[in-house]
Amino acid sequence: TETTSFSITKFGPDQQNLIFQGDGYTTKERLTLTKAVRNTVGRALYSSPIHIWDSKTGNVANFVTSFTFVIDAPNSYNVADGFTFFIAPVDTKPQTGGGYLGVFNSKDYDKTSQTVAVEFDTFYNTAWDPSNGDRHIGIDVNSIKSINTKSWKLQNGKEANVVIAFNAATNVLTVSLTYPN
Known part of the structure; x- marks a missing residue:
């Protein structure tokens, strides 16, 4: 069993452990993923590949990640489409912006994408979002159409704490979001 651990405690203009794609950048201790205009795409990826699947045994690793965002x-009505925490092959390039959140190009299932994402969705897209139209947190597997969603009451300008955990023995991915204040 191999353990990989890293911590990014603050951001700065000379960030060495992240790869920025599209409009993503850091400045003044802040990570910014997109510009404040329509259909922009920005991503920040950890610079070293993390192996969570053993191709010889087929075993998948447990993992836990936590982060804070604002x-x-x-x-509160003009917040763009949202963002994702995603796991994908190391050579994955930025995809379509807007509702596809820079991770997918189509609402259709694509087993070749080998992508799992947790979306923090702030805009209702009628082609694939839950019919209630709520902002939501969704779990996406090879498609922007979530396999599971929960409504989310966005608190604009407030710090949110997120924990995402995968238990390989039960094949369960859990997501927790709290606002501390």
């Missing part, structure tokens, strides 16, 4: 929009 969505700070001009108003």
Whole structure:
């Protein structure tokens, strides 16, 4: 069993452990993923590949990640489409912006994408989002159409704490989001 651990405690303009794609950048201790205009795509990826699947045995590793984020929009109704935490092959390139969140190009299932994402979805897209139209947290497997969703009450400008955990023995991915204040 191999353990991989890393911690990014703050961001700066000379960030060495992240790869930025599209409009993603750091400045003033902040990671920014997109510009404040329509259909932009930005991503930040950890610079070293992390192996979570053993191709010889087929075993998948347990993992836990935690992070804090703030969505700070001009108003609570104009917050763009959202963002994802995703796991994908190391050579994956940025995909379509807007509702596809830079991770997918189509709402259709694509087993070749080998991508799992947790989406923090702030905009209702009628072609694939839950019919209730709520902002939601979704689990996406090889498609932007979530296999499981929970409504999410975005608190604009507030810090949110997230924990994402995968238990390989039960094949269960859990997501927790809390606002501490």
